[in-house]
Amino acid sequence: MIDVVFLLLVFFVWSARFTPIENLIQSDVLAASGSTASTDEPPQIEDFDRIVIRLLADPRGVVWVVNDQPREGPEAVAKLLGALAAIHPAAPVVVDPAGDVPLGEVITAYDLARGAGFNKVQFAAKME
Amino acid sequence: MRTVVVLLLACLARSAACGEADLQFLEQLRARGLTVLAERLCEEQLARDGILPAEKIAWTVEISRARVDTAANLPAGARDNAWLSAEAVCAEALAVLADHPQGILLKTQYALVPLARGELLRMEADVTGSDRDFERARAALREAVSRLGKLIPETEAGVREANRRGASAEDDALSVEKWAALANNVTFQLARGYRNQALCYPPGSDDRTSALLRAVELLDPLTRLTDDSPVVWPATVDLLKCLRQLGRFQAAGQRLEQATKAGPPPEITPSLKAEALRLYLTAGQTDAARRLMEEPGGGSSAELDLAAVETLVALWQAAEKQERADETAAWQNKAAAAVRSIAGRRSPYWLRRAEAVIARAAGRGEGAGNVELLRRMAENHAARAEFAEAISAYEKAAAVAGAADDYHTRFAMLYRAAAVEHGRQRYDAAAQRFRAIALEEPNHPQAAEAHLLAVFDQSLWAREQETPDFTAYIALLEEHLNQWPASPTANQARWWLGQWRESRRQWLSAGQAYAAVTLADDRFEEATTVATRAYRRAFEHRPGGEQTADALQREAAILTAAQSFADVAPSADTAGGPRSWTPAQVTAVSAAAELLLSLSETHAGPANDWIAAATAAVESGVITDETARRELQSRLFTLLAWARLRQGDAAEAAQTLALAKQPPLEPLLGLAAEAARWSAESAPSRATREELAALSATIEKRLARHAAALTDEQRVAVEVLRSRALLAAGETEAAIARLRPLAENRRNDAAIQQLYGDALLAGGAKEHAAAALAQWRLIQKRSPPQSARWFTARLNVAKALRRSGQPDTAAALIRYTQALYPELGGETRNREFLQLLRNCEEPPRFTPGNAGG
Numbered sequence: 001m002i003d004v005v006f007l008l009l010v011f012f013v014w015s016a017r018f019t020p021i022e023n024l025i026q027s028d029v030l031a032a033s034g035s036t037a038s039t040d041e042p043p044q045i046e047d048f049d050r051i052v053i054r055l056l057a058d059p060r061g062v063v064w065v066v067n068d069q070p071r072e073g074p075e076a077v078a079k080l081l082g083a084l085a086a087i088h089p090a091a092p093v094v095v096d097p098a099g100d101v102p103l104g105e106v107i108t109a110y111d112l113a114r115g116a117g118f119n120k121v122q123f124a125a126k127m128e
Numbered sequence: 129m130r131t132v133v134v135l136l137l138a139c140l141a142r143s144a145a146c147g148e149a150d151l152q153f154l155e156q157l158r159a160r161g162l163t164v165l166a167e168r169l170c171e172e173q174l175a176r177d178g179i180l181p182a183e184k185i186a187w188t189v190e191i192s193r194a195r196v197d198t199a200a201n202l203p204a205g206a207r208d209n210a211w212l213s214a215e216a217v218c219a220e221a222l223a224v225l226a227d228h229p230q231g232i233l234l235k236t237q238y239a240l241v242p243l244a245r246g247e248l249l250r251m252e253a254d255v256t257g258s259d260r261d262f263e264r265a266r267a268a269l270r271e272a273v274s275r276l277g278k279l280i281p282e283t284e285a286g287v288r289e290a291n292r293r294g295a296s297a298e299d300d301a302l303s304v305e306k307w308a309a310l311a312n313n314v315t316f317q318l319a320r321g322y323r324n325q326a327l328c329y330p331p332g333s334d335d336r337t338s339a340l341l342r343a344v345e346l347l348d349p350l351t352r353l354t355d356d357s358p359v360v361w362p363a364t365v366d367l368l369k370c371l372r373q374l375g376r377f378q379a380a381g382q383r384l385e386q387a388t389k390a391g392p393p394p395e396i397t398p399s400l401k402a403e404a405l406r407l408y409l410t411a412g413q414t415d416a417a418r419r420l421m422e423e424p425g426g427g428s429s430a431e432l433d434l435a436a437v438e439t440l441v442a443l444w445q446a447a448e449k450q451e452r453a454d455e456t457a458a459w460q461n462k463a464a465a466a467v468r469s470i471a472g473r474r475s476p477y478w479l480r481r482a483e484a485v486i487a488r489a490a491g492r493g494e495g496a497g498n499v500e501l502l503r504r505m506a507e508n509h510a511a512r513a514e515f516a517e518a519i520s521a522y523e524k525a526a527a528v529a530g531a532a533d534d535y536h537t538r539f540a541m542l543y544r545a546a547a548v549e550h551g552r553q554r555y556d557a558a559a560q561r562f563r564a565i566a567l568e569e570p571n572h573p574q575a576a577e578a579h580l581l582a583v584f585d586q587s588l589w590a591r592e593q594e595t596p597d598f599t600a601y602i603a604l605l606e607e608h609l610n611q612w613p614a615s616p617t618a619n620q621a622r623w624w625l626g627q628w629r630e631s632r633r634q635w636l637s638a639g640q641a642y643a644a645v646t647l648a649d650d651r652f653e654e655a656t657t658v659a660t661r662a663y664r665r666a667f668e669h670r671p672g673g674e675q676t677a678d679a680l681q682r683e684a685a686i687l688t689a690a691q692s693f694a695d696v697a698p699s700a701d702t703a704g705g706p707r708s709w710t711p712a713q714v715t716a717v718s719a720a721a722e723l724l725l726s727l728s729e730t731h732a733g734p735a736n737d738w739i740a741a742a743t744a745a746v747e748s749g750v751i752t753d754e755t756a757r758r759e760l761q762s763r764l765f766t767l768l769a770w771a772r773l774r775q776g777d778a779a780e781a782a783q784t785l786a787l788a789k790q791p792p793l794e795p796l797l798g799l800a801a802e803a804a805r806w807s808a809e810s811a812p813s814r815a816t817r818e819e820l821a822a823l824s825a826t827i828e829k830r831l832a833r834h835a836a837a838l839t840d841e842q843r844v845a846v847e848v849l850r851s852r853a854l855l856a857a858g859e860t861e862a863a864i865a866r867l868r869p870l871a872e873n874r875r876n877d878a879a880i881q882q883l884y885g886d887a888l889l890a891g892g893a894k895e896h897a898a899a900a901l902a903q904w905r906l907i908q909k910r911s912p913p914q915s916a917r918w919f920t921a922r923l924n925v926a927k928a929l930r931r932s933g934q935p936d937t938a939a940a941l942i943r944y945t946q947a948l949y950p951e952l953g954g955e956t957r958n959r960e961f962l963q964l965l966r967n968c969e970e971p972p973r974f975t976p977g978n979a980g981g
Contacts, residue, residue, distance in 0.1 A: 049913075049944070049945075051948075067949070083947045088940060
């Protein structure tokens, strides 16, 4: 079932890059080297958090979670994404649906991110 | 055992070269077991200038005898050197004096050393039953027999030569009488060698029979000598033994009758009676043996005591065979009493032999209903390394005792069974047995001790494993403390638990274990010291120094420990006042104060009182050792300085610290941390700042004295404290310079990384702003998302962005963060974020020197 969802997503979202979310793949840590670190300043983009929209299946419906903070539903998420995009539209957005979340909800999340103005919307790859 | 050896060697012909007074003195030393002194006396004589050859021979023989005595009295594993030196001294003398007219004395002594050794080994092998022990005995006896055998023709030739010379003998030559006595003695000793050799072989074997026959051949002529020969009676007794051991009972009986009629000397009577008893028993005449045993007189000896035990066992077995239960039990009790008597009066050798007699009898028959006999049987098995049999016998004894509701004895038997398991290094089985008996009878006086042994064995077992697992060990320790918290053994368990937890860096629980050691324990003082050390480490390892629930629990535990240490002090109205304190109480109360001061800024009041009380005790002279008193005074003054600074009085703290002649490191570090905290966190007046600076300088000087003793961790802690002080004093560049190498070398130390970030952020130079940005970005990246440290880092990233001339980006970052996490990491940080946001959104009034925020 998961594989089928993936195939469909690839079909619909042809531009999306499949990038594991940060929590799943350990990122390298920059080496601090005192004041000389200033010459090796990381890109500013790292200051702004990646936006991770998790969709979790629940008997009462899909649960929406953004950066580990539960949200009321797609409307609240849309409002939040709008506010964030207004501040920093270059922030990457990762949609991370659980395997049993209906595909329609996944597409909604994607559409909300794109609609808010984010250019870089990705799907989380499942680490087997 | 010693008596046997002395008797063996006492027959050696003495040279007149040793004065009679010297010989008597030597005998007295030996009789008191002062063999080393006897050796020294001989050595002094031998070292005399102008010592004559005959004297040298005489003193060499004596020193060899003394060394034989020494060897016989040493533990089995430590004898070899003594035996070798007893032999070597003769060999060295023989190298120059072999041809001396009295050289035969040296040769005889040289042969008697392995005989004494062999006989001792044979006796021990009788007890252990070990083939290896018998083989060692045989080797020594072979050597003795070989040496003595070569002396027989020499002594015979000596007698002939002395006869031929008659009165014209030279001064040093032995007389005919002496040569004859020596010849008899050598023959007797050779027979003794054969008899001991025989006993090293199994009964009925050809080797045993052959050796016994040789002994009989040699002994028989000796028994026919005139009565004034000292070997007649010992030879008679040995001959009787040989005949009995050969199964020639009739001949033995006749000889015994003759000997008894001949009127033996008193020292021989017990041996003859013992032989008579054994002859009756061998012939199955138990009633006759009983009558003889019950006859008064006959003297007393270990050999006779053993023969009596053999008789009682024979009577018990006869009654048992006839199914006379009461009589059986009566004889069993008498046998047990006889063994008890031997245990009290004779050497362990005779006790073991008596136990072996009991063990054989109890093992054969149904007589295993007597606890004491079963115990003897078990002990005999244990001595012979028959561990399974020993445990089985102890278990039977326990069952018998249990059936009679004698739970005390039952416990003792099972305890011994567990000890046997320990002795054979089956530690897991020993642990299980000890634990089982302790839990079965937890109120038994030895229950806690048994359980502690279970704990000990469990640790030994765990250590033996390829992958040691101490889970069960720890569980047992905890079980011990739950079950017997007030037992003296509980303190040992607490100590072990503390050590184990400390080795696993579980500082808080280690501290708790040590702190629970009670005042009555000898190691209480040491326990308070190590508990304080562990608590200190627990405090050093607070994650990020945060006030988490875990940290609060830790503080509560340390507070409890501090109070418990303080509670050991005598109350103020105790008679004698400060003089009623003990040094341990002073140490405990000073530890209490130190713990309290280490906790947080809220606990100073009681610490002051405790320090004052302990100081009064020290000044009243309860500690007599001057060095210890000075050290404790210095500690208390340092703690007092710390407490005064805690109350905000830096000047008073400096004055108090000046009184401490040798302030110890740990409280000094605490005081330094306190000074740094005051500098960093409070907003003191200028005067106070100056006082703090003076105090810090004093502390730094005092700390310098400890430089060599600092551990790496402490050195880093001192560096951090200095850096904090510099930061507080506004010397940012110096602080950055100190912190930079620390931050580079300790990348995983969050506290240092944050302090370095703070310093960079506070730095005036433009490049510091960029470095601060990089540093706080790094900290944020390495912090768990949305943790307290993560929010702090995010705030400081925003500050650094503003400092770097990017206030719009900083403001965007704050708004972005606020949208995602509306609470912004809590009330305090929320305020700081919003204040920074306002600053960023203000028209550009910003000056580069301002840290922002």
